[in-house]
Amino acid sequence: MILIQHMQADERHQKRVEEVTNGNHQVKLVKNISEVIDRSQIEILFTYGKEFKLETFKEMTSLKWIQLSSTGFDHLPKEYIQEKGITVTTAKGAHAEPIAEYAFSTMLYFSRKIDRFQELQKKKNWNRLDFPTELAGSTLVVMGMGYIGKEIARKARAFDMHTIGINRTGDVSEFFNETFRIEQLEEILPKADYLILTLPLTSQTYHLIGQKQLHLLKPTAVVINIGRGELMDESAAIEVLQAHRIRGMAMDVFHQEPLPEDSPLWHTEGLLLTPHMAAMTNRFLDRSIDRLIKNYQHYINGEKMIDVANFSKEY
DSSP states (O other): OEEETTOOOOOOOOOHHHHHHSSSOHHHHHHHGEEEEOOOGSEEOOOOOOOOOOHHHOOOOOOEEEEEESSOOSSSSSHHHHTTEEEEEOOOTTTTTHHHHHHHHHHHHHHHHHHHHHHHTTTOOOOOSSSOSSSOOEEEEEOOSHHHHHHHHHHHHHOOOOEEEESSOOOTTTSSSSEEEGGGHHHHHHSSSEEEEEEOTTTTTTOOOOOOTTTTTTTEEEEEEOGGGGBHHHHHHHHHHHHSSEEEESOOOOOSSSOOTTTOOOGGGEEOOOOTTTTSSHHHHHHHHHHHHHHHHHHHHHOOOTBBTTTTTTO
């Protein structure tokens, strides 16, 4: 059985998958895993998967392959999945375009001072002295030079921005004006007008951006986290924003999701907060199902699938 478990999936997505299976697999569509009583029949699972517990996976005794609709897989019980030899494939790269658009919407939000003009509107204050800034000529530092980082850098060319990429190796990469190793981060941070985090969560990237790193930024700098919430020390972010140490920050990802109602982040001035929606557009599920269909064809033919999760690298 192929189980499509996704809140946004509908019969149209189920039908697309059924067409490619040619009757080789039954395709079942559910909103919640609790709707499946006999989970031992699930061979292929399509899901975001964050709400799944280890016990749920243990009930899927026939499970051979998980296709995620997400880029990261840090939310899965990795040790169990490796032990059972279950293949995990991700949607890495599938959502690069909408996430890059999100990045530019937040940069424009701050550069055009939309937050301040909204406040002026509430006060009916016709103030034309608080001039916006321009993206053109500014320096964009992108931490993580995978599909998403490259798409952001590609789009930055249209805005005449200077792009600096940071990754493990510092290797030259298309669309970036300069590239540096992650060990050189602290010498690069003072140059950033915009700092974007697109890195995966690993043991090396946890709280990579904390108080020390944030204090190296210009007072006019903007930080955007579209990677994983744990890349950022949230306490340090709150402190820096409350002190007006930087221009602002956009967060789409958090340590705990959904963000608790008592989190101080909800009320932190200078923070643009979105509920993990950077990739979520009207085309999100179609792109994810495209990936499932491509990989299913490889799966049936015994070929190597696209974007198999590398557990040793943690991404």
